[in-house]
Amino acid sequence: MSDASCMAKKVFMLSEIVKVEHLKKYFPVQKSFLEQLFTRELSYVKAVDDVAFSIRSGEIFTLAGESGCGKTTTGRVIVKLLEPTSGKIYFNGADITKLKGEKLRLLRRKMQIIFQDPYASLNPRMKIIDAVGHPLEIHGLAKGEEKKKKVLEVLEKVGLTPPEQFINLYPHQLSGGQRQRVALARSIILKPEFMVADEPVSMIDVSLRSSIIDLMLSFRKELGLTYLFITHDLAVAKYISDKIAIMYLGKIVEMGHKEPLFWNPMHPYTQALLSAIPVPNPERERKRIELAGEVPSAIDIPTGCRFHPRCPYRTDKCSKEEPQLIEVEKGHFVACHLMK
Amino acid sequence: MTSLTKKGPSGWIVILGTIIVSALVIMTAIAPWIAPHDPAKTRVGPIREPPSPQFPMGTTHLGQDMLSRILCGGSIMLQVSTLSVLVCFLIGVPLGLFSSYVGGVFDRACSLVIDAVYAFPGLVIAIAISAMLGRGVVNMALSIAVVYIPSYFRVVRSQVLSIKELTYVEAARGIGAKWYTILFRYVFPNVIPSIVVVATINFADAILTAAGLTFIGLGVEIHIPDWGRDLTSGWQYLSSGAWWIIAFPGIMIILLALGFTLIGEGLSELLNPKLQR
Numbered sequence: 001m002s003d004a005s006c007m008a009k010k011v012f013m014l015s016e017i018v019k020v021e022h023l024k025k026y027f028p029v030q031k032s033f034l035e036q037l038f039t040r041e042l043s044y045v046k047a048v049d050d051v052a053f054s055i056r057s058g059e060i061f062t063l064a065g066e067s068g069c070g071k072t073t074t075g076r077v078i079v080k081l082l083e084p085t086s087g088k089i090y091f092n093g094a095d096i097t098k099l100k101g102e103k104l105r106l107l108r109r110k111m112q113i114i115f116q117d118p119y120a121s122l123n124p125r126m127k128i129i130d131a132v133g134h135p136l137e138i139h140g141l142a143k144g145e146e147k148k149k150k151v152l153e154v155l156e157k158v159g160l161t162p163p164e165q166f167i168n169l170y171p172h173q174l175s176g177g178q179r180q181r182v183a184l185a186r187s188i189i190l191k192p193e194f195m196v197a198d199e200p201v202s203m204i205d206v207s208l209r210s211s212i213i214d215l216m217l218s219f220r221k222e223l224g225l226t227y228l229f230i231t232h233d234l235a236v237a238k239y240i241s242d243k244i245a246i247m248y249l250g251k252i253v254e255m256g257h258k259e260p261l262f263w264n265p266m267h268p269y270t271q272a273l274l275s276a277i278p279v280p281n282p283e284r285e286r287k288r289i290e291l292a293g294e295v296p297s298a299i300d301i302p303t304g305c306r307f308h309p310r311c312p313y314r315t316d317k318c319s320k321e322e323p324q325l326i327e328v329e330k331g332h333f334v335a336c337h338l339m340k
Numbered sequence: 341m342t343s344l345t346k347k348g349p350s351g352w353i354v355i356l357g358t359i360i361v362s363a364l365v366i367m368t369a370i371a372p373w374i375a376p377h378d379p380a381k382t383r384v385g386p387i388r389e390p391p392s393p394q395f396p397m398g399t400t401h402l403g404q405d406m407l408s409r410i411l412c413g414g415s416i417m418l419q420v421s422t423l424s425v426l427v428c429f430l431i432g433v434p435l436g437l438f439s440s441y442v443g444g445v446f447d448r449a450c451s452l453v454i455d456a457v458y459a460f461p462g463l464v465i466a467i468a469i470s471a472m473l474g475r476g477v478v479n480m481a482l483s484i485a486v487v488y489i490p491s492y493f494r495v496v497r498s499q500v501l502s503i504k505e506l507t508y509v510e511a512a513r514g515i516g517a518k519w520y521t522i523l524f525r526y527v528f529p530n531v532i533p534s535i536v537v538v539a540t541i542n543f544a545d546a547i548l549t550a551a552g553l554t555f556i557g558l559g560v561e562i563h564i565p566d567w568g569r570d571l572t573s574g575w576q577y578l579s580s581g582a583w584w585i586i587a588f589p590g591i592m593i594i595l596l597a598l599g600f601t602l603i604g605e606g607l608s609e610l611l612n613p614k615l616q617r
Contacts, residue, residue: 081510108516120507125529134525135515186515 016093017194017226018078019054023087025073029299045298047073049250050087052325055226055243057193060217062229062237064273065247066295071230072116074247075196078228079113080104091194109139112187116199118179122171128155129167132185139190150189158185158215177208184212188219196228201236213240234277238262246270249298249306252325256332266334268311305337313338350609357540357602364596368414375408379565388582398584400570401577410588413567414596416477416560421546423481424488425539431485432492433535439493440500441523451497458490466549470558477560484549488542495538499531533611540604544597551593567592 026044048070055061063071076082078089080099089097091111099107115121122131133151136142142150148167155163158181171179180200187195197216201209217240219225231237237244238258245255246269254267265271272289291310296302302309308318317337325335344351377384382402389399397406439450457465469483503509504527512522553559554568562569567589574585 079514081513105516105518108514113511113514115507115511117507121511123508123512123526123530126525134512134517138515138517138521183511186511190515 015057016054017057017091018228019090020074020078021052021088021090023048023051023074023077023089024085025070025077025082026085043299046250046301047298048077048084049301051247051250051252053245053252053255055194055228057226058220058224059242060220060227060229060240062231062241062244063247064231064234064237064244067232068295068298069247070250070298071232071247072198075113075198075228075230079111079196080107081113105139109135109190110192111194111196112190112192113196113198114180114183114187114200117203118176118183119203121183122179124171126170127167128169128171128174128182131171132182132189135186135190141190151185154185154189155182157188158182159211160185177204177212180204180212181215184215188223188225191223192225194226194228196230198230199232200229202231202233209236210239216240234273238277246273249295249301251306251335252333253307253336254332254334255325256329260329260332264332266328266332266339267307267336268313268338269307305335344610347610350606352606353602354606354610357599357604357606360595360599361603364414364592364599365418367411368418371408371411371415375405375411377405377408379404379408379412380563388577388580388585390582391584397588398582400585401573401582406570406584406588409565409570410567410592412565413570413589414592416554416564416566417547417550417568417593417596419477420480420484420550421543423478424484424546424550425542427481427485428488428492428542429535429539432489433496433531435489436493436496437500437523437528437531440497441504441519441527447497450493454490454493457486458494462487462545463549463552466553467556467558470553475558475560480550480553480559483553484546487549488545491542492535492538495534496531499534500527503527503530533607537604537608537611540600540607544600544604547593547597547600 024046025048026046029043029045031039031043051070051074053061063074065071073082077084080089080096084097087097088095091107096104096107126134129148129151132154133142133147136147136150151167152163155161155166160166160178160181166174166178166182171182174182184200200216201212204212213236216227220227227240229237229240241258243255243257244261245252246261246267247253248269254261254265254270261270262274265274268289269291272291275287275289289312292312293310296306296309302319304317304319304321305311305314305323308314311318315337321337323335323337323339325333326339328334328339344355382404384405385395385399385403387399387403388401389395391398391406395405395407397410399406400409435450435454439447466483466487469486470480473479473483509522509526512526517526550559551568551571554566555572557572559568560566570589571586571593574582574589577585
């Protein structure tokens, strides 16, 4: 191999900030005492079942899907708040799957998570200055006056102005939107490279959503942040993402860049989801694909294609053989038997 | 204070309890200066004299002034209960915190031992331990502490079990906090309200247990004035009509226990928003 191609490959590798391979996360199901006596085998909730994707530096990668499809679990496993059952996670090319202790703490400076519920993600007994400045103290970066200065700076950045008015308040004195800004401030104060945003706007007043999303987009430029954005709201996904992966029952069913995925959805599930997005024009006629039934339980996953019980186009093959994620167009992956 | 009165009846209950308790504490503190007689001195008046202008609460079977004994008699009880609450707090709370946060075998072992203690009737253990250790304020406090450590442990443990699953604890892990930082800055401050409630109710229980121990003769030396002591020596004379020897100490014990119970009940309603309408 020539030096040039070697270099090219290395550059390509480096630009991949996060990569997961065959990621699985199963939660054992608690059984009652009697059941434990009579059955040996454990049953599992297969929250994430063999997922693979990679996120390039500076990109906004969205995981979308109905609730219970495993998107949140995927995010938490990637930032190492949950241990994966199997599979590999790479961060900047290094395997972080088994990272523990001090090395994991150092890694946390570079990857952060922001949670869905701003009412639960802040310690009710910590003032804003301590909540936002705590990451600095934990990593020994700043204390006292210096901490205060940095906290003021970052509060200003997230739009809590004037910041002096906020630092001595407790979370219960703030509104939901303000709390989410505080949570955002806490996660960017360490200047991370990568952030998992777990439905950051779904619990916020609709009128404030776009301002918080715009704030997050501005950090992408300013701090060079890469996002893994988790949402069930396809309108939000359409607004912010570069790449989207649609998940169903712990698996990615379709993945690709935003435009091809929205203009030409290929998986029946994606088509159904997209047809459910409300259109602001009442004159425009649209075909709604309605899915039959409910999402099956993640404990008893259907055989073959896990979407087949609800799929309008199912064939015999669908209930027997599990479709693989294949590249249908360049950069557009679909897991469906109809594609062959 | 003003903010307490705005919170409805439970605020008033807390205030009432605080007034009772602080009145009794102040009374006991200044008793040596305001008592008309030496409470331990015998034969300051006639034996078993009913309440009269000279002896407003009567005299004991040894001719001691009852009023002076009531004023001074709370000291032992307050010392014992404060000390036992302190010991309970210092052992029960850290044990509950660690046990439930660490989990696993350590948690199971702790819970088993604590539940075993909890299963016994409290007074029986206190009597047994007190009988082994002998008399004295510290020994009484220790034997009472053993009885009430389980209530701290259980409350703290169940609180930590729910708090450690909350998002802000997960967020603390996400920013790279070490386990003890999470425990002391994120979990512990949120358990404190429940501990305060347990501690005040524990105060009331400790007072009653202390009275019980003194009543059966496991208290302090005979010459020290003590409400529980007076109950012991006085009940035999009830049949001869000397009601004042046990009535006044009994009322004082009830008042003190009532004061702490009011504070505890009021606080638990104030601090637990789910109980509020």
